Amino acid sequence: MSYNRRMASLRAAVDVVIFAVRERRLSVLLVKRGVPPFRGRWAIPGGFLREDEGLEAAARRELNEETGLTASFLEQLATFGAPGRDPRGRVLSVCYFALLPAGNTAVPAPGGDAAQAAWFDVRKLPDLAFDHGDIFEYALQRLRWKLEWTTVGFGLVPKRFTLTELQQAFEAVLGRAADKRNFRRKVLGLGVLAATREQKREGLARPARLYEFSAQRFEKLRERGVLFPF
Amino acid sequence: MSYNRRMASLRAAVDVVIFAVRERRLSVLLVKRGVPPFRGRWAIPGGFLREDEGLEAAARRELNEETGLTASFLEQLATFGAPGRDPRGRVLSVCYFALLPAGNTAVPAPGGDAAQAAWFDVRKLPDLAFDHGDIFEYALQRLRWKLEWTTVGFGLVPKRFTLTELQQAFEAVLGRAADKRNFRRKVLGLGVLAATREQKREGLARPARLYEFSAQRFEKLRERGVLFPF
DNA sequence: TCAAAAGTGTTTCGGGTACACCCATGT
DNA sequence: ACATGGGTGTACCCGAAACACTTTTGA
Numbered sequence: 001m002s003y004n005r006r007m008a009s010l011r012a013a014v015d016v017v018i019f020a021v022r023e024r025r026l027s028v029l030l031v032k033r034g035v036p037p038f039r040g041r042w043a044i045p046g047g048f049l050r051e052d053e054g055l056e057a058a059a060r061r062e063l064n065e066e067t068g069l070t071a072s073f074l075e076q077l078a079t080f081g082a083p084g085r086d087p088r089g090r091v092l093s094v095c096y097f098a099l100l101p102a103g104n105t106a107v108p109a110p111g112g113d114a115a116q117a118a119w120f121d122v123r124k125l126p127d128l129a130f131d132h133g134d135i136f137e138y139a140l141q142r143l144r145w146k147l148e149w150t151t152v153g154f155g156l157v158p159k160r161f162t163l164t165e166l167q168q169a170f171e172a173v174l175g176r177a178a179d180k181r182n183f184r185r186k187v188l189g190l191g192v193l194a195a196t197r198e199q200k201r202e203g204l205a206r207p208a209r210l211y212e213f214s215a216q217r218f219e220k221l222r223e224r225g226v227l228f229p230f
Numbered sequence: 231m232s233y234n235r236r237m238a239s240l241r242a243a244v245d246v247v248i249f250a251v252r253e254r255r256l257s258v259l260l261v262k263r264g265v266p267p268f269r270g271r272w273a274i275p276g277g278f279l280r281e282d283e284g285l286e287a288a289a290r291r292e293l294n295e296e297t298g299l300t301a302s303f304l305e306q307l308a309t310f311g312a313p314g315r316d317p318r319g320r321v322l323s324v325c326y327f328a329l330l331p332a333g334n335t336a337v338p339a340p341g342g343d344a345a346q347a348a349w350f351d352v353r354k355l356p357d358l359a360f361d362h363g364d365i366f367e368y369a370l371q372r373l374r375w376k377l378e379w380t381t382v383g384f385g386l387v388p389k390r391f392t393l394t395e396l397q398q399a400f401e402a403v404l405g406r407a408a409d410k411r412n413f414r415r416k417v418l419g420l421g422v423l424a425a426t427r428e429q430k431r432e433g434l435a436r437p438a439r440l441y442e443f444s445a446q447r448f449e450k451l452r453e454r455g456v457l458f459p460f
Numbered sequence: 461t462c463a464a465a466a467g468t469g470t471t472t473c474g475g476g477t478a479c480a481c482c483c484a485t486g487t
Numbered sequence: 488a489c490a491t492g493g494g495t496g497t498a499c500c501c502g503a504a505a506c507a508c509t510t511t512t513g514a
Contacts, residue, residue, distance in 0.1 A: 007281045010240050012311070012322055051237045051320065055311040079309040079324050081242070081285040090281065092242055092322065094309050149379075164493075181495070182477065189475095205491035206484040394466080411468070412504065419502095435464035436511040 013086075013093045014058040015046030015132070017077065017139035018067065019173075020100040020119070021156050026172045027119040028136065029066065029108070030128070034115035037087045038129030044136065045114070046093070059096040066117060067108045071098035073155035077139055085131045093130075097139045099155035102169065147173050151192065154213040162200055162208035163187065192218040243316075243323045244288040245276030245362070247307065247369035248297065249403075250330040250349070251386050256402045257349040258366065259296065259338070260358070264345035267317045268359030274366065275344070276323070289326040296347060297338045301328035303385035307369055315361045323360075327369045329385035332399065377403050381422065381458050384443040392430055392438035393417065420458065422448040 018029040030042040045066040049058050056074065063071055074096055081092040110117040120126070122140060127133070146152045147170065156169040167183045187193065194214040199207035248259040260272040275296040279288050286304065293301055304326055311322040340347040350356070352370060357363070376382045377400065386399040397413050417423065424444040429437035452458075 007241065007279065010242055010279075011237065012240055012242075049237065049240075049311075052313045054313060055309065055322075076308055078306055079285065079322075081279075081324065083282045083284060092285075092309075092324070094311065094322070162493090179478070180493090181479085184494080186476085201485085202493085203491060204486060206486090206493050208493055392466090409504070409506080410466090411506085414467080415469095416503085431512090432466085433464060434513060436466050436513090438466060 007090065009089055011089070011091050012049040013046050013091055014049050014055060014062055015044045015093050015095045015135065016059050016062050016066075016074075017044055017095065017097040017136060018063065018071075018100060019097065019122075019139075019143060019156075020105045021102045021169045021172045022105050022119055024168050024172050025121045025123075026175075027105070028122055028125070030118060030120055030125075031066065031110055031114035032116040032118075033113065033129055034110075035113050040115075041129040042120075042126045043129040044095075044132045045117070046095075047113075049094070055094050056096070058094075059098070063098055066110075066114075067100065069100060069104050069108075071155075072101050073099040073152050077135075077142060080131055080135060082131065093135070095135050095139070097142060099143075099152065101158045102156060102165065103158050144173060151190075151213075151218065160196060160198065160200075160210040160212055162202065162210060164202065164208060166211075191221060237320065239319055241319070241321050242279040243276050243321055244279050244285060244292060245274045245323050245325045245365065246289050246292050246296075246304075247274055247325065247327040247366060248293065248301075248330060249327065249352075249369075249373060249386075250335045251332045251399045251402045252335050252349055254398050254402050255351045255353075256405075257335070258352055258355070260348060260350055260356075261296065261340055261344035262346040262348075263343065263359055264340075265343050270345075271359040272350075272356045273359040274325075274362045275347070276325075277343075279324070285324050286326070288324075289328070293328055296340075296344075297330065299330060299334050299338075301385075302331050303329040303382050307365075307372060310361055310365060312361065323365070325365050325369070327372060329373075329382065331388045332386060332395065333388050374403060379458070381420075381443075381448065390426060390428065390430075390440040390442055392432065392440060394432065394438060396441075421451060 020027055029045060031045045033039050033041055033043050045062060047062055049055070055076065059074060063074070077095040077097045079092055079094045083090060085091065105119065107119060108117050125136065128136065153166070153170055156173070157166050163184055166187065167178055167180065171177055192214055193211045194217070196210045196212060198210045200210055201207045250257055259275060261275045263269050263271055263273050275292060277292050279285070285306065289304060293299070293304070307325040307327045309322055309324045313320065315321065335349065337349060338347050355366065358366065383396070383400055386403070387396050393414050396417065397408055397410065401407055422444055423441045424447070426440045426442060428440045430440055431437045
């Protein structure tokens with residue numbers, strides 16, 4: 001048996017599952033493939049890793065090419081590498097997941113090999129190319145998990161936001177309604193929000209106070225070993 | 231700018247951080263490199279991915295080559311791919327972490343490029359080759375996290391085990407003592423343990439009852455949406 | 461009878477959840 | 488005055504944590 005048999009040819013793709021809350025619905029950005037294989041099928045945006053490019057840098061580049069925007073959260077998800085997953089040959093897909101703040105989610109012009117880009121409600125996804133259905137499921141599971149146990153949730157919302165907006169983002173991801181009073185108590189009780197003096201009109205009624213996520217306070221608490229469960 | 235510039239040469243390694251509890255200490259299996267680069271330095275066991283080999287299959291193969299054993303738990307950790315991390319060229323390392331049950335942890339004969347293999351207490355690690363120090367830190371963090379929030383802990387213990395053995399495994403990983411009564415209440419309260427009729431002598435005193443992890447009960451509860459926090 | 465480890469209940473505390481009304485604003 | 492969304496407090500429940508003694512076994 002040939003030990004350490006060298007692989008004939010290996011490529012690495014970096015794919016990014018991009019989530020955002022749009023009109024109170026958790027949405028994911030997909031691109032329609034303009035070239036084979038799977039031409040005409042929807043896929044998770046991504047592309048091949050370049051020489052001398054770090055993995056996270058590649059993910060940020062793809063994200064920027066697809067959306068023109070910068071993510072408020074970006075994290076590696078997992079690597080998918082089943083031998084038959086890409087008909088062109090052996091391709092490892094290093095997957096990331098990204099959050100965009102609500103509001104910055106105009107339908108972007110497609111870049112690269114994509115014929116079209118569009119946002120889809122996560123509950124109404126088309127069949128995806130390659131093994132991207134699996135990747136998406138994994139990403140969604142991870143997002144929900146992290147939303148409940150970490151502070152990623154603040155990445156779904158603009159820099160300044162009302163508590164109602166934040167709550168709606170949580171509800172959109174988790175798919176269930178939360179109690180307004182309990183939600184506010186919990187989120188304010190974390191001690192990582194700073195109230196601003198500004199307000200925002202939501203509809204034609206009483207204006208709501210705008211809050212900011214305070215990275216300083218967050219770090220201070222984390223250094224003391226405070227956990228952040230939602 | 232050349233779009234989708236093809237990489238000159240890319241290889242993928244699969245590395246496995248192998249944990250076990252030995253003599254009440256959380257330990258990691260390391261190999262001493264017998265060839266450059268980093269010859270003579272300790273490293274996380276691993277090797278190059280083969281053609282037509284799945285990622286998890288490669289991890290299991292490496293594990294078996296290094297230890298001759300089968301893991302009770304194996305999960306992908308993350309992929310490390312900074313451009314300069316391997317002086318031989320661009321190498322992505324798809325990392326896994328594995329648990330071995332206590333008892334099956336004889337010091338293994340080294341395989342492959344390794345000159346030597348040995349278990350190290352996680353609190354007394356030598357400097358590691360490549361970026362393996364980072365990989366190890368990440369693995370340890372993940373293990374601790376999963377131990378508290380999932381049922382991975384049962385992978386640290388033989389098929390049949392006493393509650394004291396299980397508690398010692400938890401204490402070894404988390405680095406703090408737990409209350410015996412609370413621990414037993416919690417773990418039995420999960421409803422996933424089955425008492426056997428057998429007993430085990432621990433020292434020269436009263437024998438302890440042996441328990442088994444019941445996969446059936448676990449699945450039954452998980453289907454009902456029961457979470458498993460430790 | 462002693463040494464060694466197994467085994468067992470109760471109380472207290474804090475966080476989570478359920479629940480309904482008044483307030484500020486513009487029309 | 489009314490429509491719209493913003494904002495607030497209390498009671499109950501359950502799981503987590505603290506805490507010490509009795510039992511079984513073999514030497």
